[in-house]
Amino acid sequence: MNYQKITEKIWRHHSLETAAHDxxxxxxxxxxxxxxxNTQPWKFRLEPGRISILPDLTRRCPAxxxxxxxxxxxxxxxxxxLVEAATAAGLGSQIHYDKTISGLVIDLKTASPSRSxxxxxxxxxxxxxxxxxGTEINTHDIQDLEKVGFGDGVSLMILTGEESLRGVADYVAKGNTTQINDSAWVNELKAWIRFNASHAISTGDGLYGRVMGSPDVPKWLSNLILRFALTPENQNRKDMKNILSSSGVAVFYSESDDKEHWIEAGKCYERFALQAEALKHLLILQWK
Ligand SMILES: Cc1cc2nc3c(=O)[nH]c(=O)nc-3n(C[C@H](O)[C@H](O)[C@H](O)COP(=O)(O)O)c2cc1C
Structure with a gap:
């Protein structure tokens, strides 16, 4: 099966009509x-009326x-x-952080289905x-993004305008330079890069080169290419161009620096990204 067919099978809506507790x-x-x-560092524990999301520490990236x-x-x-899908399937959810498992417990109860x-x-x-x-985001869309981007102890700041974006790009450049000069970081990145379609299909995770604009290459050639292509100068040039051409940068920040708030920030970010995707679709519809 080819890459396109496999991704189409995964990235689609699935039936939500299943047996109770399935x-x-x-x-x-x-x-x-x-x-x-794309480490997918999660594990799911399923019980009737309850799903727990636990960390898979075998997938951590220490560097x-x-x-x-x-x-x-x-x-x-x-x-x-998970919560959005549960609501669509007619399951209301109560979610809480459980520090004994360093994860989330989601209690599910029958409710009327609603697709958001x-x-x-x-x-x-x-x-x-x-x-x-560089399209400017209108006030209404910013409000829609802000509505979903805040959480419990997590806030969102949307930066727009050249001066702010240049400030962000400078920080990104400093981070890139530090990371790319760190051989442990580069070796870890290499371990998660999937250099061609069959490599990406065989693992089902990691960063497929094509999503970063690189062509498929045989694995033996990849090290050589990375050594020449992955430099602070190249990465900073690319990121500067992308950041300055964007409509804005969203920064999520939490009131505490701990697991519970990191998870909460992830919930906010994903809602923001889904809302942005929904707005993009609306924009395309309006254009048509
Ligand atoms: C906590 C976190 C940090 C991330 N950091 C980066 C990053 O520094 N650079 C980047 O290009 N993508 C970053 N990503 C995006 C992931 O690479 C991306 O989500 C993953 O490859 C899966 O692809 P998808 O989001 O298109 O489904 C990050 C995602 C998360 C959740």
Missing amino acids: YTNLIRYATMAASSH LDPDNHHLFVSLGCAATN VLFNAIPKRECSRTTYD
């Missing part, structure tokens, strides 16, 4: 969430993420998709690393 399709929606380096905060943000992203715009956007949401057209 949560398989809710989990499918959860796993379509964003995750750092990129020594305190695991990316990993816990990713759990929050999965939780948002966020739910509809799940299979279409994706992270793009591209140059944008």
